[in-house]
Amino acid sequence: MTASSVVPLSQPRSAPRPFVVVTGLSGAGRITALHALGDMGYVAVDNVPLMLLGDVMNSTVGNPGERAVPLAFGIDTRTFGFDPRALVRRVDELRQRADVAVRLLFLDCDTEILQRRYTESRRPHPLAPDRPLIDAISEERKQIGGVRDAADLVIDTSALSPNTFRQLLAGHFALGAVGTRLAVMSFSYRRGLPREADLVFDVRFLRNPHYVPDLKPLTGRNPAVAAFVAGDPGYRPFVDGVKGLIGPLLPRFDAEGKSYLTIAVGCTGGRHRSVTVAEELADWLRGAGRSVTLSHRDADAAGDAGGAG
Structure with a gap:
C-alpha cells in the first residue's frame, strides 16, 4: 500500500x-x-x-x-x-x-x-x-x-x-475550483475524434494554408497562418456563432454542477485552421474570466500530402 x-x-x-x-x-x-x-x-x-x-x-x-x-x-x-x-x-x-x-x-x-x-x-x-x-x-x-x-x-x-x-x-x-473548468483543444480528423470532447466543431470548410508553400510548414499559432485563416470570409461569422452558442451555455453548466467541459476544434491535419480557431476561443474564454487549458493534440505531427491543415 x-x-x-x-x-x-x-x-x-x-x-x-x-x-x-x-x-x-x-x-x-x-x-x-x-x-x-x-x-x-x-x-x-x-x-x-x-x-x-x-x-x-x-x-x-x-x-x-x-x-x-x-x-x-x-x-x-x-x-x-x-x-x-x-x-x-x-x-x-x-x-x-x-x-x-x-x-x-x-x-x-x-x-x-x-x-x-x-x-x-x-x-x-x-x-x-x-x-x-x-x-x-x-x-x-x-x-x-x-x-x-x-x-x-x-x-x-x-x-x-x-x-x-x-x-x-x-x-x-481540482479542489476549490469554482464554476466549470474548460479545456480547448485542436485535433486532426485524420487521427480521430478526441474521446474526451464534449463539444466538437469542424473547421475544414475554411481556406487551407497547407496549399500555400510558405505557410505549409508552420502552424496556426504563427501570425501569418492565423491571418490567412482569419481572412476567409466564413471565418468571422463561424467563430462569432460558436461564441454565441457557448457563451449562454456556460452559466447553465455551472448551475448543473458540471466540473469540466472540453471544446474540440478539428481540421484535416490539425496543424493550421483548427489551431487558429482554438487559440481565439481560448483567449476569448480567458478574457471572460474562465479557467481554460489549451492544447493542440496534432499540431506538431508530420503533415501528410493529402490536404493536411
Whole structure:
C-alpha cells in the first residue's frame, strides 16, 4: 500500500469530504491518476482491500474540529479481495452519506493500447499468469463491466498523453475550483475524434494554408497562418456563432454542477485552421474570466500530402 506524501489541501469540516475511488482496466492509468490526485492535495492510497475501506476512511478523519482531508483510493482486480459487485454496493452506500462526496472514476483503454503498454513495460497482467495477454484483458473487461456502468466518470486514456491526462483529471477533481473548468483543444480528423470532447466543431470548410508553400510548414499559432485563416470570409461569422452558442451555455453548466467541459476544434491535419480557431476561443474564454487549458493534440505531427491543415 502506498500513500501520497503531499500535504493535502483541507476542506471545512461542515463540507462533505471529497472522495475519489479510482478503478478500471489494469494498465489504463490508475497509478498516474493517483499521483495526479496526490499532487492536487488528496491523500492518495492504492490497493485498499475492500473490506478495510471503512476502517481506512475512519483512520483519516482526524480529531473532532479538525478539517477533513480529501481522499483518493485506488482499487482494481489486483487488490486483495476485489469483488466488482461489492465495490459498486460500497460506493452506493457511501453516496448516501452526507459527510462524503464520493465519485467513482473508471479508467478505460483500447485493448491494442493495453497490449502495447504491457509489452513495453514487461510487467505481468494480474489475470495473465497462465494465459495469453489478450485473453486476460478480455476477461478483466468482462469482470468489471458493471463497475464501468456505475461510474460517475469514465476516461478513456487510449489517445491521451500523460500531461493531457493530468489536465483532464485536474479539470474534474481540482479542489476549490469554482464554476466549470474548460479545456480547448485542436485535433486532426485524420487521427480521430478526441474521446474526451464534449463539444466538437469542424473547421475544414475554411481556406487551407497547407496549399500555400510558405505557410505549409508552420502552424496556426504563427501570425501569418492565423491571418490567412482569419481572412476567409466564413471565418468571422463561424467563430462569432460558436461564441454565441457557448457563451449562454456556460452559466447553465455551472448551475448543473458540471466540473469540466472540453471544446474540440478539428481540421484535416490539425496543424493550421483548427489551431487558429482554438487559440481565439481560448483567449476569448480567458478574457471572460474562465479557467481554460489549451492544447493542440496534432499540431506538431508530420503533415501528410493529402490536404493536411
